[in-house]
Amino acid sequence: MVRKLGAFVALSGDELCVLDKLHKRRRTFVAGRDLVHQGQSDESAYILVSGWACSYKLLQDGQRQIVDFQIPGDFLGLRSVVLQISDHSIEPVTDIEVTEVMATDILEAFANTPRLAMAVLWAASRDEAMVVEHLVDIGRRNADQRTAHFLLELGARLALVGLGTKAGYACPLTQYLLADALGLSAIHVNRVLRKLREGGMVTIRDGFVTFDNYDRMVEFAEFDPVYLDQVGPLLR
Amino acid sequence: MVRKLGAFVALSGDELCVLDKLHKRRRTFVAGRDLVHQGQSDESAYILVSGWACSYKLLQDGQRQIVDFQIPGDFLGLRSVVLQISDHSIEPVTDIEVTEVMATDILEAFANTPRLAMAVLWAASRDEAMVVEHLVDIGRRNADQRTAHFLLELGARLALVGLGTKAGYACPLTQYLLADALGLSAIHVNRVLRKLREGGMVTIRDGFVTFDNYDRMVEFAEFDPVYLDQVGPLLR
DNA sequence: CGGAGGGTTGATTCCCCTCAAAATCAGTGG
């Protein structure tokens, strides 16, 4: 997390110290039990240490839309703290480890450490950029391209934190979870994955995503990771 | 704009002064000509004074997905400044008036005025919440509910800045623009609007959206505006 | 008066959903 924020704002020793004090309490949650409920107002946010989580919204008819998956290093529930109310739910996909950060501490740290606030604003903007890309994915790409694009994006994000390469990555997502994220039915996801596999692009097996032909897949999905890139600190 | 930020953080005279100095230059742009191009790196952001704009992404095959419409009081291109590069384009829907704010000034103001940074973080979070709702709209609602929900959301946002009521609002969007925002074809948007009109819910005519039965429409679209609400200042 | 932009309607096609049913696998308890 420090590395991620540090990529944007060169943090001073003082600021790192403030950041350090934020890490209040380490907690674990089991897969499938919500951390945050839609409509609840939150006292704390979390930073994901290990495992995967997802943020989603439920509709009245029981359908759900997964907005994003969180991987180690990501914030959980930051927006809920800033907006004072959670407009979405968060569920661990696997058992997860997190460090809890109290809402009051966050707000106080921001007020006293402007560059830290800036760094978090950057992190929030990057999150928003990912949601936007996801929106384009669902709105304008067909099921095949959409799925391919999504798997590539996950891979790129995981690679940034050392959990994946162009060869592939470990991925605990079931086809049901993929379906809820992609706005498809689980059955159709299965067919799409078969087509991608038979097209020699990607294979998902036993919790591993393997890129059989990364370059062809990038071209097929029109994948362009500019929005994930960050060359160096903006503020020194 | 001041009113909007002030709703979240009670700003001091000093902070208002900084805010005041930010408003560097008033500019106008004509409808249809991009303010910001995808991939360009930006020197300045804008605050929309009058008129409507939209932010969108283009795909290689010429399709586009409109991510959001901006109405008076909204930021334009804030994310581009924070991330140093624009991952999307912005186009005025109508002729617009904006005030330009230089990127360097923004970053400096944030560093010196933490509460201001906090206020902008809040604004960014609210924008993200709207994109998320839009994502759910496209991912999990059928065309009818999706369109209804979208028109209600626009109405609620316009009402917040005094440009609309539960009776309706002035809306310069063509069916083509609606289609690009909703992930539908313009032809289908036309059919959907007819159905909503014949269902006695909403009528669009001559640039005016008229809610024929607001309550029925809210129920039909499962519209819940929590994510737009903000009761009072969080920080005093 | 011709052309452009926007709205409306019909016919046809196809992508993806729904329903239905196996197959596989991990865990669990007898």
Added chain:
DNA sequence: CCACTGATTTTGAGGGGAATCAACCCTCCG
């Protein structure tokens, strides 16, 4: 060791919602 259960993946058949193609209308405007 095996029956049983639940979760997940896989495959098939049929239907529907939205796209596409193709017109036609209107208004505005140079």
